[in-house]
Amino acid sequence: xxxxxxxxxxxEAIAExxxxxxxxxxxxxPITPQNEIPEYMARRMxxxxxxxxxxxxxxxxxxxxxxxxxxxVRAMTSSSSPGISLMQEAISFLAGAELPAVxxxxxxxxxxxGNITASQGDYFQAVKGGGHGDYRCLVYSPFNxxxxxxxxxxxxxxxxxxxxxxxxxxxxxxxQMMEPFRPTKYVRPRLPKKDWIVNxxxxxxxxxxxxLCMGPGELEQKNYDLCKKYDAIRKKEVIFDEHxxxxxxxxxxxxxxxxxxxxxxxxxxxxxxRKVGLFRPVTLFxxxxxxxxxxxxxxKRFMVVEMNAGQMxxxxxxxxxxxxxxxxxxxxxxxxxxxxxxxxKIKAEYSRKK
Amino acid sequence: METRIxxxxxxxxxxxxxxxxxxxxxxxxxxxxTWFPSYGAxxxxxxxxxxxxxxxxxxxxxxxxxxxxxxxxxxxxxxKFQPRLKKHGLLFYDRSLVPxxxxxxxxxxxxxxxxxxxSSAGNTRSANMVMMGAVLAxxxxxxxxxxxxxxxxxxxxxxxNGIRLNTNSMLKGMQYIEDTKGSHR
Numbered sequence: 331x332x333x334x335x336x337x338x339x340x341x342e343a344i345a346e347x348x349x350x351x352x353x354x355x356x357x358x359x360p361i362t363p364q365n366e367i368p369e370y371m372a373r374r375m376x377x378x379x380x381x382x383x384x385x386x387x388x389x390x391x392x393x394x395x396x397x398x399x400x401x402x403v404r405a406m407t408s409s410s411s412p413g414i415s416l417m418q419e420a421i422s423f424l425a426g427a428e429l430p431a432v433x434x435x436x437x438x439x440x441x442x443x444g445n446i447t448a449s450q451g452d453y454f455q456a457v458k459g460g461g462h463g464d465y466r467c468l469v470y471s472p473f474n475x476x477x478x479x480x481x482x483x484x485x486x487x488x489x490x491x492x493x494x495x496x497x498x499x500x501x502x503x504x505x506q507m508m509e510p511f512r513p514t515k516y517v518r519p520r521l522p523k524k525d526w527i528v529n530x531x532x533x534x535x536x537x538x539x540x541x542l543c544m545g546p547g548e549l550e551q552k553n554y555d556l557c558k559k560y561d562a563i564r565k566k567e568v569i570f571d572e573h574x575x576x577x578x579x580x581x582x583x584x585x586x587x588x589x590x591x592x593x594x595x596x597x598x599x600x601x602x603x604r605k606v607g608l609f610r611p612v613t614l615f616x617x618x619x620x621x622x623x624x625x626x627x628x629x630k631r632f633m634v635v636e637m638n639a640g641q642m643x644x645x646x647x648x649x650x651x652x653x654x655x656x657x658x659x660x661x662x663x664x665x666x667x668x669x670x671x672x673x674x675k676i677k678a679e680y681s682r683k684k
Numbered sequence: 685m686e687t688r689i690x691x692x693x694x695x696x697x698x699x700x701x702x703x704x705x706x707x708x709x710x711x712x713x714x715x716x717x718t719w720f721p722s723y724g725a726x727x728x729x730x731x732x733x734x735x736x737x738x739x740x741x742x743x744x745x746x747x748x749x750x751x752x753x754x755x756x757x758x759x760x761x762x763x764k765f766q767p768r769l770k771k772h773g774l775l776f777y778d779r780s781l782v783p784x785x786x787x788x789x790x791x792x793x794x795x796x797x798x799x800x801x802x803s804s805a806g807n808t809r810s811a812n813m814v815m816m817g818a819v820l821a822x823x824x825x826x827x828x829x830x831x832x833x834x835x836x837x838x839x840x841x842x843x844x845n846g847i848r849l850n851t852n853s854m855l856k857g858m859q860y861i862e863d864t865k866g867s868h869r
Contacts, residue, residue, distance in 0.1 A: 337711055363723055446723070507746045508704070508719040510711045587746075594744030668749035 335510040340500065341366035343475045343511060344434055345374065347482035348406050350516045353432070354380030355398035355405040357391040359413060362446040363502035364436035367408040388413040392420040392433070399429040400539045402527035404486050408434035410502075411452050412443055414460075421495050422461030425556070426541025428526075430489035432482070433467070434498045436505040439664020447664035448502030450586060453641035456499045457615040464553050466560050468496045468567060469614040471585045472504060476511040477612070483516050488567065490521050492559055499614060501637070503587040503666060560616075569612035570621060574600055578607030580680045581625060583646050584635040585611050587666070592635050594669035595676050604680055614642070619649035626653040633679045635672060636660045685740050687825060688748045692733035692765050693757025693778075698812035702755070703734035705816060708837075709830035710738040718746035731760055738825060753823065755815055756782060757798070766791075776819055778811060794822055794861075801856050810853035817857025828858065 336343070345367045348356070356375055358368040368384060375382035381398070385391040391407045398405035409417065414435045424431050437452050439445040456469045468488055472478040482498060489496040528537050543549035573593060575581050584592045589610040599606045609625070609632075611618050626632070631654055634643040639662040647656050659675045661667050689706070693699045700721050707717040716739040722732060735751070737743050750770045756762045756777040762785055769775055775791045780799035787793045796818040802811040813835070820831060835850045 335711060337708055502723070503720060503746060506721055506723050508707065509717060509743070509746070591745040591747065597744060666747055668747060669745040670749040 334512065336513050337508055337510050338475070339366050339506060339508050340472075340475050340478050341436065341505040342370050343478045344408070344482045344498065344500070344505075345370035346513075347479045347516075348432065348486070349374055349378050349380070351404065351483040351486040352516070352518070353404045353406045353486060354378065355395065355403045356380070356407065357383040357385045357394040357398075357405075358407050358409065359385050359388050359391055361410045361413045363438060363448070363505050364408050364410045364434065366505070367434060367436075388416040389420065392417040392424075392431075395431050395433075396420055396424055396427070396429060399424070399431050400427070400528050402524050402529055404430075404432075404490070406432040406434065406486075408436065410436050410438045411440050411449070412438075414452065414455070418455070418461035420461075421467065422459075422463050422465060423541050424495040425461075425465035425467070426463065426552070427539050428493040428556075429495070429539065430486075430493050431495045432485045432489055432498065433495055434482075434500065437499065437501040439662075445664045446502065448504075448587060448637065448666050449662075449664045450501060450588060450637040450641070451639075451662065451664075452499065453585075453614065453636070453638060456497050457617070457645075465556060466494075466563075466615050468492070468494060468563055468616075469499050470496070470569075471499045471612060471614050473586050473589045473610065473612075474511070475504075475507070475509050478504060479511055480514055481612070483514070487519055487521065490524070492563060493526075494559065494563075499586065501587050502664075564616040567613060568616045568618050568620075570618040571610040571612055573608040573610075575607035575609055575625065575630070577605055578630060579605045580633060580676070581607045581609050581630050582633050582635055582676055583609045583611070583622070583642070585614060585642060588635050588637050591667060591669050592672050592676070595673040598669075598673055599677060599680065604677070606676060606680055611642070617645050617649070619645070622646060622649035623651065623653070626650040629654060631655045632657070633676060634658045635676075637664075637666065638662050686743065687738045687753065687823075688751045689736045689738075689753040689755065689825075690733060690748070690751040690765055690768070691736065691755040691757075692731060692761035693812075694760075695730060695732045697732070697757050698809065699732040699757060700734050702812040702816050703736045705831060705834045706819070706826065707736045707738070708834045709826040712830045712833060713826055715739060715826075716741060716743050718743050720746040731758070731764070733761065733765070753819070755819060757811065757815065758782065759785075774823065776815060776822070778815065780811075794818065796857065796860060798857065801860060802853050805849065805853045805856055807849055810849050813850045813853035814857035814860070817854035817859075818861050819857075820854075821858040821861035
């Protein structure tokens with residue numbers, strides 16, 4: 331069994347999983363800490379019979395993805411925070427044109443050019459739209475390389491199923507680290523036929539892919555249609571993970587690499603008999619608000635831990651809706667906190683009188 | 685049981701490679717492992733380091749503040765990382781490149797003349813593998829056979845000589861520890 335494990339960087343895991351999931355178009359522009367993705371794609375994509383383009387910019391990359399997707403190809407781009415900011419206009423266009431695409435953000439410190447260390451400062455941008463208009467991306471947040479592999483594959487399926495841009499929100503640690511993971515085989519689910527692609531209209535009526543809706547009521551209707559899609563996603567696509575929450579008085583809420591670091595601290599506190607648990611949203615949109623509300627009603631307190639100045643904590647507060655206490659601990663600016671640091675903070679919060 | 689190791693030195697000394705061999709070998713033995721590099725500006729000269737964790741169960745954080753074991757290959761890294769080593773932690777350092785260091789009284793130092801030994805093996809660039817041999821002989825973190833399996837694997841592209849050099853250097857590092865056991869260390 332062990333022999334079947336792969337030992338690669340997170341970025342390489344994402345790139346290989348994308349190829350196996352049928353991604354045949356990749357365009358990107360270099361930026362640390364995600365450079366292993368285009369590097370890997372440059373080598374691997376020609377072998378797979380696909381197209382790799384190092385574009386002249388992030389804006390060009392994402393617009394090429396738009397074009398490839400409109401032609402029916404599974405398409406992906408990747409970048410890190412500042413590059414993803416540049417892509418926001420086209421992501422909004424993808425949502426408006428109802429085109430599937432996979433966008434990987436291996437986050438670094440911001441704002442601005444920031445630094446190259448791992449961060450979770452793009453939560454708001456990823457889950458609240460990022461670009462203009464009423465749209466959402468389905469957002470997956472892997473916390474180890476197994477999930478990076480599996481969620482990349484899932485991202486392509488969900489993008490096609492809902493005809494939406496799907497984002498994989500990683501960070502510098504997940505992208506750069508290596509650990510063993512099982513290269514799960516890609517199994518293509520039953521998906522709706524792509525009867526909307528523009529691949530030459532000889533012998534059939536022409537099709538148009540656009541996000542401009544100028545007719546009376548047309549854009550409003552389009553938005554309601556999108557809302558229906560997002561409601562279905564909220565109902566069906568929530569994924570979360572829990573460790574020892576059932577008897578916990580304090581539940582630490584964290585996503586991505588922060589959850590991993592928090593897990594070390596929570597495990598240690600558990601070993602000392604302290605009733606602390608970890609709740610980890612795997613999908614950030616849709617957010618697992620129902621489960622959090624349920625825990626809040628049972629009187630559990632929450633401590634949100636993020637590598638930013640406090641973003642997901644707002645969604646936790648909305649879900650808790652005053653039913654219980656929510657506190658926050660974070661480090662902004664591309665600082666990766668240590669398990670020792672979180673251990674102290676969580677222990678102090680656990681011992682604090684309510 | 686979880687063992688947390690930080691390996692640090694200069695860019696070009698094979699710091700990341702040392703970590704890769706150690707973690708890959710751990711994986712071959714069925715352990716949970718993580719490897720996390722310092723990445724970015726450091727690569728263009730200056731210091732390099734990586735964190736390796738070997739564990740019997742699922743690993744949480746791939747980064748640590750205080751490691752159980754430090755493997756140090758230059759003076760700058762010695763000064764930077766020694767304060768972070770756990771009490772009673774193991775402090776491996778290249779005695780050839782860190783002469784007369786101030787060692788904390790509450791840690792267990794293992795000085796290894798890694799660069800000198802590598803030089804006698806034919807190439808100072810294999811000091812990382814000497815160090816790895818020393819770590820394995822002292823700690824038994826992974827088996828010699830597992831490490832050899834890894835060395836014979838990924839460095840194939842550099843040709844047979846590279847593999848022989850790495851293997852010899854690792855064995856010399858192990859030998860050094862055997863020879864000096866119970867001595868002034």
